[in-house]
Amino acid sequence: MRIKARRLPRRSLFRILLGVPLLLSLGACASTVPFYEKSAFSDPVMDMADQPLETHWYAKVYFSVEGSIGGIGTSGGGGCGCY
Amino acid sequence: MTARAQESSDSSGSSRPLSNEGDPGTGSLSTQLGIYHHDDDLAGNPFLDEQLTVIEPIVIWDYNVSEDFGYSLTASYDNVSAASIDRLHKFPEQSGASGDYYYGLDFAARHRVGDGEWLGWLLGGSVEYDYTSLHFGANFSDESADKNTTNAFALTGYYDTIDIIRFDGAQDEGTDTRLSLAGTYSRYAVLGPTWASDLSATLSFQSGFLETAYNAVVLEDPSFPANPNLDNQAQGIEFTEELPDTRIRAALSYTARHYLGPARAVELGGRLYGDDWGIYSVAIEPRYYMPLVDDKINLRLRYRYYKQTEADDFEDHFLGTTAADLPEDRTQDAELGAFDSHGLGARFDLSPGGRHAWYVDLNYSLRSDDLDGYFASFGYTYHF
Numbered sequence: 001m002r003i004k005a006r007r008l009p010r011r012s013l014f015r016i017l018l019g020v021p022l023l024l025s026l027g028a029c030a031s032t033v034p035f036y037e038k039s040a041f042s043d044p045v046m047d048m049a050d051q052p053l054e055t056h057w058y059a060k061v062y063f064s065v066e067g068s069i070g071g072i073g074t075s076g077g078g079g080c081g082c083y
Numbered sequence: 084m085t086a087r088a089q090e091s092s093d094s095s096g097s098s099r100p101l102s103n104e105g106d107p108g109t110g111s112l113s114t115q116l117g118i119y120h121h122d123d124d125l126a127g128n129p130f131l132d133e134q135l136t137v138i139e140p141i142v143i144w145d146y147n148v149s150e151d152f153g154y155s156l157t158a159s160y161d162n163v164s165a166a167s168i169d170r171l172h173k174f175p176e177q178s179g180a181s182g183d184y185y186y187g188l189d190f191a192a193r194h195r196v197g198d199g200e201w202l203g204w205l206l207g208g209s210v211e212y213d214y215t216s217l218h219f220g221a222n223f224s225d226e227s228a229d230k231n232t233t234n235a236f237a238l239t240g241y242y243d244t245i246d247i248i249r250f251d252g253a254q255d256e257g258t259d260t261r262l263s264l265a266g267t268y269s270r271y272a273v274l275g276p277t278w279a280s281d282l283s284a285t286l287s288f289q290s291g292f293l294e295t296a297y298n299a300v301v302l303e304d305p306s307f308p309a310n311p312n313l314d315n316q317a318q319g320i321e322f323t324e325e326l327p328d329t330r331i332r333a334a335l336s337y338t339a340r341h342y343l344g345p346a347r348a349v350e351l352g353g354r355l356y357g358d359d360w361g362i363y364s365v366a367i368e369p370r371y372y373m374p375l376v377d378d379k380i381n382l383r384l385r386y387r388y389y390k391q392t393e394a395d396d397f398e399d400h401f402l403g404t405t406a407a408d409l410p411e412d413r414t415q416d417a418e419l420g421a422f423d424s425h426g427l428g429a430r431f432d433l434s435p436g437g438r439h440a441w442y443v444d445l446n447y448s449l450r451s452d453d454l455d456g457y458f459a460s461f462g463y464t465y466h467f
Contacts, residue, residue, distance in 0.1 A: 033231055037276040040342035045372050045381070048271060048281050048340060052143055053115040053462050054444065056159070060139070061119050061458045065448075067418045068334070068356040068364040068391055 102193065102201050102224075103147040105466075110146035110153075113464040117141070121456030123314070127417030130301045130313045133454065136164040151195040157207070161185035185211045189218060199226035199233075213246040213296065231273040239265045245292050249323055250299040261291035277342040282335075289330040298324035300413045304404045322406060324414045326396060332358040346374035346381050361395035362419065380433050387426035387448075394419040417452060424450040438466045 040046055117139040123132045141159040148154065162184065189207030196202045200223070207218040222237035241263040247256040265287035272280050301310075301319035309316045338352035350370040357363045370385040396412040397419045403409065428446035435441075444460045 032229065033273050033276055035229070038273065040277045041273070041279070043342065043345060045346050045348045046279060046340060046342050048279055048338070052145075052155070052157070053113055053141060054460070056141060056157070057115065057117040057139070057458075057460050060117075060137075064119070064135070064137070065121070065418055065454065065456065066364070066389065066391065067362045067394065067416075067420075068332075068358070 102195070102226075103150065103153045105147050107147055107149045109467060110144070111464055111466045113143045113145070113462065115139075115141050115460050115462040117458065117460040119456065119458040121454055124453065126450075126453030126455075127420075128415050129315045130299075130317055130319070130415065132314045133417065135456075138162045152193070154190065154192040157187070157189040157191070159185075159187045185209060199228065199230075200224070213248055214243055216241055216243045233271040235267075235269045235271075237265075237267040237269075239267070243291075245296060247292070247296045250297050250321055259292035261289065261293065263287065263289045274339070278339065280337065280339045282337050284336075285332075285334045287332045289332075291328060293328060293330055294324050294326045294414075295416060298414065298416055300324055300398075300401055300409065300415045302401050302403050302406070302409060304402065306404065322409060322413075324416065325412050326414055327360065327412060330358060330360055332356070345377075346372065348372040356391075360419070361393070362391055364389065364391035366390075375431070379435060380431060383428075383430040383432070385426075385428045385430075387428070388423070389426070390423035391421060393421040397421075417454060420452065422450055422452045422454075424448050440464045440466075 117137070119135070119137040119139075121133070121135055123134045127133050139159060139161045141157065143155055143157045145155040146153060187207065187209035189205060191203060191205035193201050193203040203222045203224075205218070205220045209216045209218070218239075218241050220237065220239035222235060224233055224235035226233040241261075243261040243263070244258055245261060246254070246258050248254050249256070265285055267283060267285040269281065269283040272282070274280055299321040300323075301313060301317060301321055303317060303319040305318060307318040307320060310319055310321070312321065313319060334354060334356045336352065336354040338350060340348055340350040342348050348371075350372070352366075352368040352370070354364075354366040354368075356365075366387060366389045368385060368387040370383060372381065372383050374380070375382050394414065396410065396414050398413065398415065399420070401409055401413060401415075426446060426448040428444065430442060430444040433441040433443075440463070442460075442462045444462075445457075446459065447455070447457045449455050
């Protein structure tokens, strides 16, 4: 395997990683909602779980045309690596 | 797609394991036909015809073996028609890109390990004309007793082997490998009686052959003759694309959904991304859910704005007369360039009752570099 040295833009990465806990704090804002106030959540429209077929297809489409999608699968670089 | 879904590379790579949603012995069989197409017309990379059509049938079998164990099996096939493949026929000395087929198979299992706690693992593989890929991963999710929060962690990996076939058909470099690892933390939270949110953070690392083997860059100079292999007949000579052999990516996404009434909700999702190749991107996606026919047909409308910066090694033009005039790392891949896009989508869910569910999803994307495209999917699920 060829390995080419490359200097990482550490400052930029640092900014991104610094933002992680800030955004995580947004998700931590869950309130304690008693079950009798959650009737809305019995409606399927509030189901935020993955839809496997859609997830698969959208990921494949965006992953073939955008440089920031994918990268954890069979496309090494950006874009049309898959096709 | 929710922003979280963008961090999932495929159906079995979900950031958190699905829990059993039915009794033992129940399950579902889901099928989908996906179609994606974009034309070129000198859009994107002007030297290259990037016309592309993908047709993908996919089948997912999901089964609840017991209250504590379930599994899914995913099989997919891609039929690809691309200008890069056509070139193989016009110019036998050139590569046929990735070829015109793809087969993928994934197995994912889920185990209940405690109250509200599920552990999942997955194993899969895929084969294309010029690569094979081994796919593996594990995930864990923990739902709170009051079901107001779910925390999930996922680790996903790919090990790819690539046959290096260059734009001119050269294969003297043999094969190379690529390792991709990603870790994702996600948190679902009920924010109030009518509000829920989903947060996801992904960090991924890649090492190995990260170029697209058949990609080329064009060295241009007025002294060169017009090159008939280039889509725009430019006066230039093609050289291989060269990119770094490591890449670190980070992505954060957040989605909040608000219940408005029966089958009616509004959602806003966003995603921030950055990597050490110099690409930064932002995506914003509002959605609106509404019933068309009560308890029968629901509609989901969505808009997606996406903007990315170009990679440090991307250039529209490389000027010079010898290879020495090219930088060590270089690319003209349009997907590593700067652009923005506006996407519109409408999904119709049909639930006539009983065990059957259908949907049609139609999407169109307008890009600033004119690589506009549409994609659609048609799906059916049978619950048993």
